[in-house]
Amino acid sequence: MSAIDDAATEAAEAPEEREIEEYRPHRKWYRRADIMVPVLVLVVVYALLVGYVESPNFFRTRMEAPGGLVNFDWMWFFHLIPLMLQGLLVTIKGALLGFAVAVVLGFFLALGRRAKLPFVSWPTMAVIEFIRSTPVLVQLFFWLALERAIPGLNLSPIALLMVGLGVHYATYCSEAYRAGINSVDKGQWEAATALNLSPATKWTRVVIPQAVPNVLPALGNYLVAAFKDAPMAFVIGVHGVLFFADQVAAETFRVTEPYLIAGAGFLVASLPAAWAVRQLERKIAYERI
Amino acid sequence: MSMNVPSDTGAPPEIEHPRTKLVLVLGLLSIPIPLLGPVAWWMGNQELRQRDDDDRGQLVLGRTIGMVMSILLLVVLGLLVTLAAVGQGWLLTGGQYRTLIKASLVTIQILIYSFALGIVLSLVVGVARLSDHRWIRGAALAFVEFARGISSIILIFIMAVAIPILLDVPQASKILLAAIALGINMGGYGAEIIRGAILSVPKGQVEASLSLNLTPTQRLRHVILPQAMTVILPPMGNLTIEILKGTALVSLVGVADIMQSANNIRQEQLFAQEGTKAVLFLNVLVLYFILAQIVNVLFKLWERRVEKSYEGGRTLTPDELPAHIRHATPGVTG
Amino acid sequence: MSESKTISTFESDSGTGAAGVRFHRVNKAFGTNVVLRDLDLDVAPGERVVIIGPSGSGKTTILRVTMTLERPDSGTVQIGGRHLYHEPHGDKLRPASEKHMSKVRSDIGMVFQHFNLFPHMTALENIMLAPMKVHGKARDEASDTGMELLNKVGLAHAANQTPGQLSGGQKQRVAIARSLACEPRVMLFDEVTSALDPELVGEVLNVLRDIAQEGNTTMLLVTHEMAFAREMADRLLMFDNGQVIESGRPADVLDHPQNPRTQAFLGAVKAH
Ligand SMILES: Nc1ncnc2c1ncn2[C@@H]1O[C@H](COP(=O)(O)OP(=O)(O)OP(=O)(O)O)[C@@H](O)[C@H]1O
Ligand SMILES: [Mg+2]
Numbered sequence: 076m077s078a079i080d081d082a083a084t085e086a087a088e089a090p091e092e093r094e095i096e097e098y099r100p101h102r103k104w105y106r107r108a109d110i111m112v113p114v115l116v117l118v119v120v121y122a123l124l125v126g127y128v129e130s131p132n133f134f135r136t137r138m139e140a141p142g143g144l145v146n147f148d149w150m151w152f153f154h155l156i157p158l159m160l161q162g163l164l165v166t167i168k169g170a171l172l173g174f175a176v177a178v179v180l181g182f183f184l185a186l187g188r189r190a191k192l193p194f195v196s197w198p199t200m201a202v203i204e205f206i207r208s209t210p211v212l213v214q215l216f217f218w219l220a221l222e223r224a225i226p227g228l229n230l231s232p233i234a235l236l237m238v239g240l241g242v243h244y245a246t247y248c249s250e251a252y253r254a255g256i257n258s259v260d261k262g263q264w265e266a267a268t269a270l271n272l273s274p275a276t277k278w279t280r281v282v283i284p285q286a287v288p289n290v291l292p293a294l295g296n297y298l299v300a301a302f303k304d305a306p307m308a309f310v311i312g313v314h315g316v317l318f319f320a321d322q323v324a325a326e327t328f329r330v331t332e333p334y335l336i337a338g339a340g341f342l343v344a345s346l347p348a349a350w351a352v353r354q355l356e357r358k359i360a361y362e363r364i
Numbered sequence: 365m366s367m368n369v370p371s372d373t374g375a376p377p378e379i380e381h382p383r384t385k386l387v388l389v390l391g392l393l394s395i396p397i398p399l400l401g402p403v404a405w406w407m408g409n410q411e412l413r414q415r416d417d418d419d420r421g422q423l424v425l426g427r428t429i430g431m432v433m434s435i436l437l438l439v440v441l442g443l444l445v446t447l448a449a450v451g452q453g454w455l456l457t458g459g460q461y462r463t464l465i466k467a468s469l470v471t472i473q474i475l476i477y478s479f480a481l482g483i484v485l486s487l488v489v490g491v492a493r494l495s496d497h498r499w500i501r502g503a504a505l506a507f508v509e510f511a512r513g514i515s516s517i518i519l520i521f522i523m524a525v526a527i528p529i530l531l532d533v534p535q536a537s538k539i540l541l542a543a544i545a546l547g548i549n550m551g552g553y554g555a556e557i558i559r560g561a562i563l564s565v566p567k568g569q570v571e572a573s574l575s576l577n578l579t580p581t582q583r584l585r586h587v588i589l590p591q592a593m594t595v596i597l598p599p600m601g602n603l604t605i606e607i608l609k610g611t612a613l614v615s616l617v618g619v620a621d622i623m624q625s626a627n628n629i630r631q632e633q634l635f636a637q638e639g640t641k642a643v644l645f646l647n648v649l650v651l652y653f654i655l656a657q658i659v660n661v662l663f664k665l666w667e668r669r670v671e672k673s674y675e676g677g678r679t680l681t682p683d684e685l686p687a688h689i690r691h692a693t694p695g696v697t698g
Numbered sequence: 699m700s701e702s703k704t705i706s707t708f709e710s711d712s713g714t715g716a717a718g719v720r721f722h723r724v725n726k727a728f729g730t731n732v733v734l735r736d737l738d739l740d741v742a743p744g745e746r747v748v749i750i751g752p753s754g755s756g757k758t759t760i761l762r763v764t765m766t767l768e769r770p771d772s773g774t775v776q777i778g779g780r781h782l783y784h785e786p787h788g789d790k791l792r793p794a795s796e797k798h799m800s801k802v803r804s805d806i807g808m809v810f811q812h813f814n815l816f817p818h819m820t821a822l823e824n825i826m827l828a829p830m831k832v833h834g835k836a837r838d839e840a841s842d843t844g845m846e847l848l849n850k851v852g853l854a855h856a857a858n859q860t861p862g863q864l865s866g867g868q869k870q871r872v873a874i875a876r877s878l879a880c881e882p883r884v885m886l887f888d889e890v891t892s893a894l895d896p897e898l899v900g901e902v903l904n905v906l907r908d909i910a911q912e913g914n915t916t917m918l919l920v921t922h923e924m925a926f927a928r929e930m931a932d933r934l935l936m937f938d939n940g941q942v943i944e945s946g947r948p949a950d951v952l953d954h955p956q957n958p959r960t961q962a963f964l965g966a967v968k969a970h
Contacts, residue, residue: 208660576827
């Protein structure tokens with residue numbers, strides 16, 4: 076408990092110890108290695124995943140669960156790893172596809188939210204608020220039901236997940252964009268006005284370049300969050316990491332190993348991702364949302 | 365019009381803002397009459413733009429309630445229009461509503477359990493993150509990383525399906541186990557909120573309480589946490605709504621919450637050859653939305669109460685002072 | 699160790715009333731920046747010692763070390779004959795437990811340059827907190843004493859106001875009352891008027907005069923108000939480079955400084 080006083084000391088000393096690399100406006104963000112390298116890596120990984128990961132129609136476990144009365148069998152546990160990885164890749168792909176939708180859609184929501192006309196901005200805000208505060212799971216079922224209700228429309232499960240996650244996280248992204256835009260100093264807007272810049276120039280040359288570094292880490296956090304929500308898509312038939320666990324459990328009547336290996340595999344993927352986002356966060360001075 | 369009004373109390377002269385009360389009243393009235401919501405929201409915004417004093421709590425509260433009610437209004441209106449356009453009825457049967465509302469009690473129950481566990485974990489782990497002992501700090505960090513790194517749905521499956529078998533307790537309550545999973549999840553995020561808030565309390569406050577010889581626990585309880593509260597509450601409200609959203613996942617392990625009853629209704633519909641109706645899930649979404657807004661308003665009220673403790677009372681007149689002080693000559697005056 | 703002997707020669711501890719303070723070879727450095735060098739200082743019970751000196755000379759540090767806000771690197775500090783950072787063990791000294799430090803610390807009170815009032819409590823609640831929580835007093839009793847103390851600093855009418863509603867001078871007077879409520883035997887004042895507008899300095903100094911007149915606490919004051927130092931101090935210490943370079947009756951030090959660095963410092967202050 077006596078940590079409190081130390082904590083205060085730490086807080087006071089922290090700025091001296093850790094050197095925070097500040098955002099330097101004269102150096103464009105797209106020329107900074109510490110920003111562009113992670114972004115490029117992300118894009119490449121994204122392309123590879125989306126391009127090469129096929130979602131198999133079903134898992135062939137071809138595996139017999141060991142008999143006996145043991146509750147947990149290590150050998151079998153390790154044998155499940157390849158299957159689990161297969162499911163994990165599909166989950167990652169779903170999360171990335173969904174997030175791609177979110178990034179674009181979120182931009183339009185942010186625009187609508189900022190609109191001067193109240194009859195545009197208020198409904199946008201209501202929609203954002205509504206989607207943000209209701210469960211993705213229910214939303215997924217909603218999209219599924221809607222897809223069934225519209226004749227002629229035939230979406231694959233992963234496309235449904237893409238829509239569901241995309242719309243849900245678009246609302247989060249729009250809030251991140253809004254906060255990023257608001258974080259641009261008021262003086263910058265005034266200077267842009269004073270220089271008589273056109274609205275297009277003002278946005279593309281002044282506001283967006285300064286807002287992007289503030290938005291990127293928030294987007295990264297939401298990507299990780301979307302990844303955490305993606306496994307639930309097994310309910311609409313996406314062959315992700317939980318689908319795998321479910322399937323194995325149904326075939327072998329053993330539940331401990333598949334679910335635990337799913338959890339372990341998930342941590343192995345999500346912890347480095349969260350760590351990478353924190354690194355990005357530390358690299359870029361940005362205002363928390 | 366001079367601002368230098370001489371006053372023996374030294375307190376600045378009070379400025380009246382008659383509109384503040386109006387906005388608050390309008391906001392409160394909009395709960396029964398949602399049509400007033402937009403008015404409260406708009407007026408509150410107008411008024412806020414002109415004010416930058418500290419005493420804006422009532423104004424913000426009134427405006428926020430107005431805002432929530434207007435959004436509710438807009439959402440309901442939007443849904444009505446959409447469904448009318450699609451040509452489906454937008455209501456379920458009374459019996460189905462009753463089922464859903466009864467099931468929402470289970471959802472609320474799980475929310476309360478996981479909130480209680482989440483808050484306790486947040487406090488303990490958040491404080492432990494700042495401990496002097498390297499091991500306690502490390503353990504707390506490991507917990508936070510685990511709780512934030514794992515997906516809540518996988519955690520729910522592990523807790524409610526795998527753990528009872530592993531520990532050989534097949535009769536364990538699914539509701540409790542699922543609530544524990546969500547509580548752990550909330551604890552991970554909450555601990556970081558608490559840690560950040562504790563660090564945000566100025567160093568001088570800790571030193572002052574040390575100079576008064578308060579014990580570490582008293583320091584935390586009476587000085588640091590009350591001040592950290594203003595920083596804790598807004599993100600904690602959001603987190604609670606995230607957990608409310610998370611409760612929908614417990615249906616997947618067979619707890620009879622809102623989502624589960626919705627699926628039951630869907631089965632009935634499929635059985636009756638009515639086909640899956642999107643309307644059903646729209647209604648479920650609205651139900652969750654209303655619950656989320658209730659949580660939202662509760663947290664806003666709580667925030668308001670905390671803000672109030674910073675406001676203080678007015679100057680006491682001599683008559684209000686205790687007798688022995690009233691008659692004694694004051695020691696020193698400024 | 700000679701410390702165990704000093705306990706017997708140093709004034710004995712009566713447990714109430716003003717207590718003496720003794721620093722013995724206290725060293726303190728922040729990294730390579732040595733702030734206190736082998737500091738030796740005795741303050742008699744009830745004595746009023748004013749510390750002056752250039753910025754960065756370690757004046758605040760010596761008060762913070764006394765309040766246990768900063769731990770010395772070496773040396774001992776005694777309050778009323780009891781070691782603050784050490785516990786006697788046989789005829790040796792051992793580093794003190796938190797419990798021991800807390801016991802000795804209850805004899806000390808400190809008033810800060812920036813008040814550090816608790817913003818979420820009213821003036822009265824600020825004052826009542828320690829008596830109730832640390833000394834276990836009943837709410838009524840604490841509130842009565844609190845009101846009396848507030849009256850003493852001329853702020854009884856502000857009992858229900860929070861720090862946000864008070865002026866700087868009022869805040870500092872509440873902070874003094876808060877510190878007094880613990881009935882400290884040693885009081886530390888760190889530039890208590892430096893953060894105030896000039897016209898508010900007087901009201902706080904008046905309160906300090908009152909406390910001095912009652913004379914049941916030892917006072918260590920750091921201040922830049924030379925006139926006030928001259929009036930209040932039994933002894934004036936000139937600090938430089940973590941050491942006492944000159945000490946004596948205020949009139950002597952201020953009017954006839956011996957050390958050239960004191961002369962330079964006082965010259966600069968007067969020229970200002
Ligand atoms: N927590 C700390 N960490 C590092 N250095 C410190 C710390 N506290 C004080 N110092 C350094 O110790 C030296 C003495 O500081 P101190 O506050 O005691 O000076 P002072 O005599 O009170 O000065 P002033 O008149 O400006 O208040 C300064 O050089 C200061 O930078
Ligand atoms: Mg100082």
